[in-house]
Amino acid sequence: MLRSIMRADAVRNLAAVLRTGARLLAEDPGTSMSAIASAAGVDRTTVHRHFATREALLSAVFQAKLDSSEKVLDEARLMAAPVAVALHRYVEGIIPVSREWPVDTRIKMQQDPAASTRRQEQSARLDAFIQRALDEGHLRRDTSPAWARAMLDQLVDSAAHRFPEIDAAQAADLVVDTFLNGLGTH
């Protein structure tokens, strides 16, 4: 999609379709192109002009999410910054991304090998960070890396979608605190 030689209104429409699509597909993965089109305020055929097939639209939505989250991963400096700092920065950055692109990247990605490998790369970066936190003694030594990773993902998801009214900074505090300390009295 060569945005540089596109007319301005076309770029607007394309962005609207992408965002609306992400929102509706998150609510119901079976949402039709017609539904997305009308919700985005354009005709169904216009959507088809930008995205030849339904799969192409899904790919574009995933790509958009992957772009955003990759930027967050870069800026968090997971392997360079102190663990506590990197963790908080990542969470604070990824929550708005998760809210803007609420689609679940786990669904139906086997169709899109390019996006699939890209997702795995990003996942590996997070896994490496968890391992680092474990090695440096920030996590209990009996913690399974996979379990810690799952917890982090789930906490981010909860904060992003079940508590949409909390701003990212506060939500990050909550997530990190719960991740490290749990909810029980000590």
Next chain:
Amino acid sequence: MLRSIMRADAVRNLAAVLRTGARLLAEDPGTSMSAIASAAGVDRTTVHRHFATREALLSAVFQAKLDSSEKVLDEARLMAAPVAVALHRYVEGIIPVSREWPVDTRIKMQQDPAASTRRQEQSARLDAFIQRALDEGHLRRDTSPAWARAMLDQLVDSAAHRFPEIDAAQAADLVVDTFLNGLGTH
């Protein structure tokens, strides 16, 4: 569905369709009746004989899950047993249920008001238990009940589906420990 006057093979088929349906619908909520039928080893029309419409099948799957989880809630004695005991018993009981009926009960329940209210009732029982744990000092006083509830749900989900190889008892240990203590070093 009057199981008492049904023939034995019919009961078997019905159960197979229900379980297979739950499994496939969890992977992809858009799974067709044909796909469920063939995966269950019966003809498509046979499925229609048991469940007139697609919605009816979904309802039945949800009902089955609600039946199982209600039993767990009862046996956990959430308001009578000591908090720590009730929590562990609930988690240990609900994980197999979540594995057997992996469908997400949040999806498309507005169509089924009966199941919807039943789900809300069960949800309220868990909320009350969280509140009790808070009142009795088992949770940090600054904990939001809604956040604690979300955490519990997510932990159970993770243990049930992302770690299917761990047996329910061990998984319950892990969930409760993470819920109360988090993963950080203290």
Next chain:
DNA sequence: CATATCTGCAACACGACTGTAGCAGTAATT
């Protein structure tokens, strides 16, 4: 303003899924 680009609208073909019906054959129940 003149041009190229984009859009909405209407129409069409195609395939997939749903839901129904009849009937012959099979399996369970007494």
Next chain:
DNA sequence: AATTACTGCTACAGTCGTGTTGCAGATATG
């Protein structure tokens, strides 16, 4: 063994979503 209940198979109609085309009108761009 006789009866009833159940199933597979085939066929059909209806609906919905997808993807494509043509054209006239609107909008951005220079």
